[in-house]
Amino acid sequence: MNGLNPTGESGFFEIAGVGSAMQRLIAELYPICRSITGNGVRKTLEILRRSIPLEVHEVPSGTKVYDWIVPREWNIRDAYVKNTKGERVIDFKKSNLHVVGYSVPIRRRMGLQELREHLFSLPDHPDWIPYRTSYYKENWGFCLNHRQIEALENDEYEVCIDSSLTEGHLTYGEYLLPGKTADEILISCHICHPSLCNDNLSGISLALHLAMLIARLPVRRYAYRFLFIPGTIGSITWLARNEGQVGRIRHGLVVTCVGDGGRFTYKKSRRGNAEIDRTVQHVLKHSGHPYVVEDFFPYGYDERQYCSPGLDLPVGCLMRSPHGSFPEYHTSADDMEFVRPEHLEVSLHVYRQVIEVLEGNGVHHNLNPKCEPQLGRRGLYDAIGGDSNRKLNQMALLWVLNLSDGAHSLLEIGEVANLSFREIKHAADALTRSGLLLEHGAITAAFPDD
Amino acid sequence: MNGLNPTGESGFFEIAGVGSAMQRLIAELYPICRSITGNGVRKTLEILRRSIPLEVHEVPSGTKVYDWIVPREWNIRDAYVKNTKGERVIDFKKSNLHVVGYSVPIRRRMGLQELREHLFSLPDHPDWIPYRTSYYKENWGFCLNHRQIEALENDEYEVCIDSSLTEGHLTYGEYLLPGKTADEILISCHICHPSLCNDNLSGISLALHLAMLIARLPVRRYAYRFLFIPGTIGSITWLARNEGQVGRIRHGLVVTCVGDGGRFTYKKSRRGNAEIDRTVQHVLKHSGHPYVVEDFFPYGYDERQYCSPGLDLPVGCLMRSPHGSFPEYHTSADDMEFVRPEHLEVSLHVYRQVIEVLEGNGVHHNLNPKCEPQLGRRGLYDAIGGDSNRKLNQMALLWVLNLSDGAHSLLEIGEVANLSFREIKHAADALTRSGLLLEHGAITAAFPDD
């Protein structure tokens, strides 16, 4: 993990590091046909279990979860449309995007006109296959690129979707890393999309690698809960089954779309000024990467559920290009070329820095609060002169002393001082070692290879 | 009232509608010589009583009203200045602006030099007659256009002002429309100016037509109090006589200068963030019309009195070109050409939309506050895809659900969501019909022709 250089100096991201491993996992998961239920989800979780011992939960169809009901389980073995020559003009085996998710089984001959009502394409992107689903209304359909549709001749077609929609289970994975306190940090990603890389797989891969990294921390202030769940119905199911414990979630992030080359986008929690909101903004500001911050809105990923008014958890969504903002979104073009190891790696860095701030963001008391202490005799001050780097540290020392009145966290001090959390944290640690500062009930954690 | 299209689509304002009626009323009131007391006010109120059954109040001269005393009543029959040839070189019968308001009676011969000390004109606008008054200092004078002054020859003049300043009454009109609650909305306009159209008559005409419109509402959450009063002394008199009831005024607007073609100007109440302030700003923002918003300042119309520190009522002033900002202000050029039916009509629309928001601006509770409810099975969500208009409504639904936590009014939700009150209100109504939302103690009103 020596490659994990959080300051993002140039020259770093050319090195093959964790980004390659993140991309390899995506490659392995890519062919699997996932949906909100079914064997694709089980297979995906099985692969993740090779790296982290996550617990797999099975919730029966028909279970009431708040206003919703866990749907029937959907599985699919094969699907195609054959012309009279017996050629598969649409073939599920070539791309699992070809079938509308949750399509009911069908095996019937029909003319082009009837078939057309069940075909979806993107005229503006004639080479891409769209991704469509119909979870809660029984239907069937095929998605294909627009050139394919235009090439379809007036023929009689054999239409086959060899799927099943039966009483079964909704499956999700959960991994809890205990901490010194019962307070939790939630990391949630969705696992319900078939062959889509940025939306879905990049989030899964980042969450897994972050979990592996955090598992190696010798001390954790917080417990960490990783959820690998189908979107919407998965978070609703988890929340309904764990309502009594959600109060432990002190900070949370929904991970998705973290493999493309776009600027970072942070969508704030509904609270808008939670510690997670300030932390992510601080990390992005000092990351050197371009980014935007958006206020919460009740659309998007599972933050919609975590931030519903009756729960109002401090959960934001940290991504790169947000849902719906890139043309490849929900099409076959969101593929292995669209996500890159170097982007995944930078995204993991940013997540890691967020964790570092949350773990280290204590409130301190200046033990010598009346006038400044004499830093010089403690070796914390230059005798004559001093270069500008040293001076910066000196300002960090003075800011920490001035604002450690029990009312400002280190992150808040950094924001006022316009210094990075790292600089402030180093100053606070030096002052603590000198006996000038006392942390207020915090247990510090350090990444082992720092 | 089908013409009252509140979205202001093009093509609408060419149609002769309520604007013509508003303009006709102005035309009828225009020749009357009004002042802060006297028969001009009585005649004006009599004309208004043909449309609404307003109550006329007579307050005797000498009555103490707070720090003020109701002045003597002023009436005028004729006034002129004749030259030695017997020609009326200034003639009150041609324009009631020619006489300084509250001029004491005079009948005397004098030379040009003495006369000149009592003549007022506007050298920068040599064709316009200025409007002047001297309510609280006994004086007399004539106003005329500057060319007239320059044409006056060195002659002996017969000066006559056939006025009377005697113990009498201050007259004002009041119209109360009851509502489901005792809470009131105040609409106040001044009726003390002679032949001035935008300043004075446009406000009177708008208030009257708004009253007629509101009278037709089958249900009113609020009671509506319309005041037709002389400026300053009138509002002071009304407040002094009704101090015990002013606590009922929940929202209020002073109406004036609503017939010109300038952009809208909203001057906030002294409170600055009252519901009326947020409502008017919201309506103007979504109206498509240009507008400016000004903070309260202690000058202008009767909002000065309503917003004095000991009363501090939530009363703003919604006008187009504000007092003193247009050269025609307080001159003979503020005439029947300066106000236009189409401008009056747009102004009435905006007022009406303000009323709609105030009537409908409830606070709701999401009855399913933990996670989102399943909109699809209630027919509130598209199954596959959806056009952008539908999507907008969907966002309104999601915003209303997310922020209906008992702490946000619909107006506030609209402001956060950047959606119009109408869109939010429609979504709230749909959710209420679906049993997902419950209004918190509000009684809704609907305009009958919506």
Place this chain on the structure above:
Amino acid sequence: MNGLNPTGESGFFEIAGVGSAMQRLIAELYPICRSITGNGVRKTLEILRRSIPLEVHEVPSGTKVYDWIVPREWNIRDAYVKNTKGERVIDFKKSNLHVVGYSVPIRRRMGLQELREHLFSLPDHPDWIPYRTSYYKENWGFCLNHRQIEALENDEYEVCIDSSLTEGHLTYGEYLLPGKTADEILISCHICHPSLCNDNLSGISLALHLAMLIARLPVRRYAYRFLFIPGTIGSITWLARNEGQVGRIRHGLVVTCVGDGGRFTYKKSRRGNAEIDRTVQHVLKHSGHPYVVEDFFPYGYDERQYCSPGLDLPVGCLMRSPHGSFPEYHTSADDMEFVRPEHLEVSLHVYRQVIEVLEGNGVHHNLNPKCEPQLGRRGLYDAIGGDSNRKLNQMALLWVLNLSDGAHSLLEIGEVANLSFREIKHAADALTRSGLLLEHGAITAAFPDD
């Protein structure tokens, strides 16, 4: 003092006024070799005592003051470096900046190489001598201009610093002007720099002249405490000895760098929105002089100590070019040419206006709070028309009436009205004389020559 025209009209500052006296004092103090202790400080205070009866305090070396210990006293009689020809190539008698402050005594021969390790210059400003000290680490050294260093030949040098570092005292001056209340305004300046004019002497001169001015006030709402102290250790010493009384300090300013021609810089107190912060900003805004306002940061002058978290006094720093922002700072170029009488005089004006606002900034009650009072019958309102200057006053009257609800100070009213404190104060005085306004417990002071 008739020359003290606070509105800063042109033509004024050409007149030799208080600025000349301020500059003369600087000239007299300039040659004295001051440090944080020693006879230079005593001599300086002695000169100040010719104008104001300040009390001189002597605190013994070794006294514990919070985290610090009062250092040994440093005095110096002579210092030089002689070449083998017996010429003084560096001579303390020519400039007291030549010796590093607190240099320990030395009398030794050495070669150029060894000497060089103790020489300091400014290569970027080869004609200027830098100012250096080593208070808390025993050391010695010489400062000289870079050309001098380069001209030094490879010779054997006689190095002599005839200084003493012995148990003695830290000396500071204090001057208290009593007021009607025990509440205090603190004016603090540092007196520890040798021949430096803007940094050090300009502040001393301004504080002295401000003290003389305030001493002449017939009535003072506040008591005034002037401190003439060595930087850092002096304020720490004063605070440690007077901790029980610091709660009386309601407002304070650190005075320094007020003689150069730069724009004004106000560095806010740690509180950020204290009355002193709002007052200085108001005065600067209406002064017509360019200025900047900075948030507090824990570096700079003695505001660092006053604003330490355990004290958090409302003390800002009002200067012109701030510490470190001008190249002459801490060099021989901060000399008698760098500070100018006209700049000192403008700075004194600004300080004086700050005092005027603090003294006059009462909270009032409108005794006629319901509707406006009738200003006309009290001679406070124009009968017909009125020029724009009168109108401005009228707005001030209306603003004072509208906001004198017991919750707004005159300064706050001025800020809302965007009128100067003077205009607001004049209006408040006129209304008070008319019996319409009552001040809430304030004792007003007036400068005698206003």
